[in-house]
Amino acid sequence: MKITILTPEFYNYGALLIGGILKDAGYVVDVQKGFEKEVNADIVILSLHSTIHLIKYKLEIEKIKGFKIVGGPVSRVPELIFKYLPVDVVVIGEGEVSTLDLVDKLGKDLDTSELEEVKGIAFKNGVKIVKTKRVPISSMNHSLPLIPDDISSENIRGANVYIETHRGCPGNCGFCQVPCFFGREVRSRPVDEIVSEVKEFLKKGASRIAVSGGTGSLYGCKKFNKVSENSFVELLKEISNLTGPKNLTIPDIRVDMINDEILEAVRKYTNGWIFFGVESGSERILRKMRKGITLDEIRDAVDNAKSHGIKIAGSFIVGYPTETEDDFEATVEFADELMLDDYFVSIAEPIPGTALADEVSKIPLNENLLFLKGEEYKRYDLSITEERCLNLMLESYIFRRIPSPMTDELFKALVDETRSQGNHIRTVIKMITGNPV
Numbered sequence: 001m002k003i004t005i006l007t008p009e010f011y012n013y014g015a016l017l018i019g020g021i022l023k024d025a026g027y028v029v030d031v032q033k034g035f036e037k038e039v040n041a042d043i044v045i046l047s048l049h050s051t052i053h054l055i056k057y058k059l060e061i062e063k064i065k066g067f068k069i070v071g072g073p074v075s076r077v078p079e080l081i082f083k084y085l086p087v088d089v090v091v092i093g094e095g096e097v098s099t100l101d102l103v104d105k106l107g108k109d110l111d112t113s114e115l116e117e118v119k120g121i122a123f124k125n126g127v128k129i130v131k132t133k134r135v136p137i138s139s140m141n142h143s144l145p146l147i148p149d150d151i152s153s154e155n156i157r158g159a160n161v162y163i164e165t166h167r168g169c170p171g172n173c174g175f176c177q178v179p180c181f182f183g184r185e186v187r188s189r190p191v192d193e194i195v196s197e198v199k200e201f202l203k204k205g206a207s208r209i210a211v212s213g214g215t216g217s218l219y220g221c222k223k224f225n226k227v228s229e230n231s232f233v234e235l236l237k238e239i240s241n242l243t244g245p246k247n248l249t250i251p252d253i254r255v256d257m258i259n260d261e262i263l264e265a266v267r268k269y270t271n272g273w274i275f276f277g278v279e280s281g282s283e284r285i286l287r288k289m290r291k292g293i294t295l296d297e298i299r300d301a302v303d304n305a306k307s308h309g310i311k312i313a314g315s316f317i318v319g320y321p322t323e324t325e326d327d328f329e330a331t332v333e334f335a336d337e338l339m340l341d342d343y344f345v346s347i348a349e350p351i352p353g354t355a356l357a358d359e360v361s362k363i364p365l366n367e368n369l370l371f372l373k374g375e376e377y378k379r380y381d382l383s384i385t386e387e388r389c390l391n392l393m394l395e396s397y398i399f400r401r402i403p404s405p406m407t408d409e410l411f412k413a414l415v416d417e418t419r420s421q422g423n424h425i426r427t428v429i430k431m432i433t434g435n436p437v
Contacts (some may be wrong), residue, residue: 279336
């Protein structure tokens with residue numbers, strides 16, 4: 001029995017991990033990226049990381065022959081998957097145990113009569129969707145990922161691969177899927193296993209490594225404000241010894257999860273960048289997001305990182321439910337005050353299974369600012385939310401530590417990026433609210 005694990009746009013770490021588990025169990029398995037090459041397998045496991053994939057790749061998935069299983073971040077709401085895709089089974093949440101049990105159960109004849117015995121999956125029985133019992137929390141000790149030969153050509157925000165260091169987050173951010181998917185207890189992998197995995201990726205040709213798992217500095221600790229700096233610092237040091245500092249990045253750290261020792265380790269063992277989730281300059285919206293941080297904590301973290309000579313990027317979210325023009329202006333002013341090295345601006349995306357998705361699904365489209373036309377950029381046909389997104393992007397090039405000139409080419413690129421985000425998230429909102437897409 002041949003198994004293909006397919007990732008639409010880039011090699012998801014989770015897909016590579018499932019591949020390694022199945023291979024170690026004796027199955028013939030390969031990992032494929034994109035739909036250009038014909039899929040020829042008995043079982044096809046689709047690793048989908050975005051809600052939009054359910055319609056973006058619907059035609060390609062329909063053409064695939066074989067028993068089709070869907071896993072990945074989209075699996076939190078299997079009803080949505082079955083609504084849009086002709087697949088056989090959805091693996092809900094962490095898939096290490098469920099996927100192997102499912103493949104073992106299917107056997108050579110792909111018999112689906114005993115699927116209810118497999119924990120952590122959903123399948124259709126006629127028109128009814130059956131969800132089996134949940135799988136206990138997965139162990140963080142697992143097989144090496146199945147690494148593709150062309151991993152060196154991968155570019156995910158500048159890295160060839162994001163190595164998973166831990167799972168779970170004790171936070172409560174309404175827009176984040178990490179606690180929903182992995183739980184709120186932090187489970188960290190042993191340093192030696194992570195190092196062994198990095199070595200395998202390097203042998204396969206990867207050079208640029210990012211450590212992931214949500215908030216990077218949660219590694220080795222259990223809750224916020226209890227940073228286990230020794231574990232995190234040791235981890236960075238060990239990986240950096242293999243990759244070199246310039247090729248190691250730390251994508252995300254909360255502003256309340258740093259201290260001097262961690263910042264010094266970031267400066268010494270990585271490419272010297274830190275990425276803070278600022279999100280908003282409005283205290284009210286931060287509370288609405290359930291972010292659990294204050295503007296003063298953000299200011300202190302930024303000042304502290306600057307004092308260590310670290311470059312700082314910040315993420316900002318616009319269009320969160322109930323955001324007013326005053327809230328948005330407060331965000332612009334705060335972003336200006338911080339004077340970061342780089343800014344990432346995004347429209348609030350309601351990922352199914354999150355509190356944000358639940359709230360957005362209850363807002364009529366004719367009251368959602370992403371569906372209401374703006375007045376400032378009429379010639380570009382942008383919504384109110386899109387105009388805010390574009391404005392913050394434009395302003396960010398002025399008040400960063402090294403300002404960049406605004407050219408016609410850059411302005412067009414930012415308008416295109418804004419439109420792309422707006423179209424994407426409008427589609428997601430229609431999907432989760434049951435409106436035609």
